[in-house]
Amino acid sequence: MSIKMLKFVKIGQQNPPKRAISNRKEDFNEIYKDFIQEKAEEQSSRCSQCGVPFCQIHCPLSNNIPDWLKLTAEGRLQEAYELAQSTNNMPEVCGRICPQDKLCEGNCVIEQSGHGTVTIGSVEKYITDNAWEQGWINPIKIKKEKDQSVGIIGAGPAGLAAAEQLRKLGYQITIYDRYDRSGGLLIYGIPNFKLEKFVVERRTKLLKESGIKFIQNFEVGKDCTLNQLREKHNAILIATGVYQAREIEIPGNNLENIFPAMEFLTASNRKGLGDKVELFDNGTLNTEGKDIVVIGGGDTAMDCVRTSVRQNAKSVKCLYRRDKKNMPGSAREVANAEEEGVEFVWLSSPKKFIGKNKVESLIVDKIKLGEPDDSGRRKPEVQKNSDFNLKADMVIKALGFDPEDLPKLFGCDELQVTRWGTIKTDFDTMETNIPGVFAAGDIIRGASLVVWGIKDGRDAAISIKKFLERSEFKKIKVA
Ligand SMILES: Cc1cc2nc3c(=O)[nH]c(=O)nc-3n(C[C@H](O)[C@H](O)[C@H](O)COP(=O)(O)OP(=O)(O)OC[C@H]3O[C@@H](n4cnc5c(N)ncnc54)[C@H](O)[C@@H]3O)c2cc1C
Numbered sequence: 001m002s003i004k005m006l007k008f009v010k011i012g013q014q015n016p017p018k019r020a021i022s023n024r025k026e027d028f029n030e031i032y033k034d035f036i037q038e039k040a041e042e043q044s045s046r047c048s049q050c051g052v053p054f055c056q057i058h059c060p061l062s063n064n065i066p067d068w069l070k071l072t073a074e075g076r077l078q079e080a081y082e083l084a085q086s087t088n089n090m091p092e093v094c095g096r097i098c099p100q101d102k103l104c105e106g107n108c109v110i111e112q113s114g115h116g117t118v119t120i121g122s123v124e125k126y127i128t129d130n131a132w133e134q135g136w137i138n139p140i141k142i143k144k145e146k147d148q149s150v151g152i153i154g155a156g157p158a159g160l161a162a163a164e165q166l167r168k169l170g171y172q173i174t175i176y177d178r179y180d181r182s183g184g185l186l187i188y189g190i191p192n193f194k195l196e197k198f199v200v201e202r203r204t205k206l207l208k209e210s211g212i213k214f215i216q217n218f219e220v221g222k223d224c225t226l227n228q229l230r231e232k233h234n235a236i237l238i239a240t241g242v243y244q245a246r247e248i249e250i251p252g253n254n255l256e257n258i259f260p261a262m263e264f265l266t267a268s269n270r271k272g273l274g275d276k277v278e279l280f281d282n283g284t285l286n287t288e289g290k291d292i293v294v295i296g297g298g299d300t301a302m303d304c305v306r307t308s309v310r311q312n313a314k315s316v317k318c319l320y321r322r323d324k325k326n327m328p329g330s331a332r333e334v335a336n337a338e339e340e341g342v343e344f345v346w347l348s349s350p351k352k353f354i355g356k357n358k359v360e361s362l363i364v365d366k367i368k369l370g371e372p373d374d375s376g377r378r379k380p381e382v383q384k385n386s387d388f389n390l391k392a393d394m395v396i397k398a399l400g401f402d403p404e405d406l407p408k409l410f411g412c413d414e415l416q417v418t419r420w421g422t423i424k425t426d427f428d429t430m431e432t433n434i435p436g437v438f439a440a441g442d443i444i445r446g447a448s449l450v451v452w453g454i455k456d457g458r459d460a461a462i463s464i465k466k467f468l469e470r471s472e473f474k475k476i477k478v479a
């Protein structure tokens with residue numbers, strides 16, 4: 001047996017740190033608060049340096065995981081951080097909220113061999129949080145600012161990553177966002193127990209200190225058209241995300257106390273940020289003491305049920321029309337929710353909301369899974385005469401998001417979109433059909449992940465640079 005194999009067998013016998021504790025409501029940070037250097041080194045040393053870095057292959061950013069694990073194991077934390085940040089604009093964010101079980105950690109060879117994955121995400125979080133503490137993360141200093149400017153619509157992960165990459169190259173950057181705070185879904189969608197808001201705020205502060213201009217409370221489409229913005233800048237990036245909540249068209253949908261997920265989560269996040277939120281304070285958007293039903297099976301639904309638990313709901317049920325195996329959400333999130341006492345009502349679909357003015361209960365059909373449809377997933381079919389009643393003081397609808405009608409909103413009919421309403425871009429350059437207008441993140445993919453938004457933002461920045469260099473070249477030639 002080779003030395004490498006011996007090492008593998010030895011380290012493979014170690015147990016991963018205990019994540020799960022019964023009835024817990026703690027957040028990622030509470031679980032990992034004792035994830036100190038010693039543990040980061042211990043976890044990193046479990047990496048077998050297997051030579052076929054499946055973790056890296058399955059990381060959308062192709063992070064050089066084996067190498068920064070090796071550096072961490074050797075206690076070379078600054079070098080580990082430098083390497084981690086060279087491919088990722090927000091390693092501490094991804095370390096906290098990437099669905100690692102589906103990406104890097106799920107493909108770790110140690111996990112595959114049944115010995116428990118190296119906890120890559122927690123090491124990535126640790127080395128970056130440590131870098132902040134040590135003062136190794138500083139604003140961008142550019143030698144000479146370029147004359148050209150880029151206007152970015154949307155201050156979510158895609159817009160912020162592109163802004164940082166382009167600012168490093170010396171371009172003038174202005175980000176326009178319709179919210180009062182930057183961060184997109186990082187700030188108003190993802191709950192505080194998964195991603196603390198100060199983590200997002202210190203990133204955006206750093207970008208401001210790097211000379212990137214932020215214009216908040218500015219909605220493109222309302223405060224200016226896309227073409228007016230194009231006149232101000234040499235290139236534009238659309239990174240507006242997807243926000244149109246999918247609806248459920250059943251009787252009783254207009255009763256009080258039935259809310260879309262984002263309304264509920266935004267209120268909770270605003271409260272966490274110290275804002276005055278009347279609808280939360282007067283109990284309307286607060287689940288305390290109530291029987292809650294959340295409809296949906298994705299990560300947003302998991303955030304809603306777990307937020308409800310933290311607000312001390314009397315009971316929390318999650319209604320999903322397929323079974324556990326076919327849930328779109330991260331298995332880890334489902335397990336967390338189950339541990340916290342959330343009851344999953346699998347294979348069930350709401351048929352009617354019941355109540356006088358406010359919702360009081362739901363009539364729910366039982367579902368069986370039929371033959372696979374075009375997408376390969378088994379089709380949910382209603383079982384005849386199977387309906388039952390479920391009590392609810394408040395219902396939260398988490399059925400997914402579609403893009404808004406951007407051509408109409410932006411006053412730009414010529415902007416091409418796909419049949420799903422996402423912006424159509426050139427696969428290689430991320431440029432739309434309008435020259436000099438690029439797009440990135442959820443608005444081209446549909447609802448996706450932060451790590452993909454960062455990847456798109458970085459890729460778009462490369463194409464925007466090429467475009468600006470070409471246009472500068474043309475200008476010189478004409479002159
Ligand atoms: C509840 C919830 C939980 C999630 N949890 C996770 C998770 O745990 N892990 C994970 O990886 N992903 C998660 N996601 C997905 C992730 O948040 C998104 O994929 C990611 O934020 C997309 O980034 P983006 O920059 O494309 O868009 P967004 O983050 O949506 O940012 C878009 C920005 O554009 C602004 N904007 C929109 N229209 C305009 C306009 N007309 N003018 C000006 N500004 C505009 C918005 O205000 C917003 O700030 C979650 C999503 C939700 C909804």
Ligand code: SF4
Pocket residue numbers: 058059060061063065088094095098100103104105120121124451
């Ligand atoms: S960015 Fe996400 S997928 Fe990539 S290494 Fe970090 S946690 Fe894993």
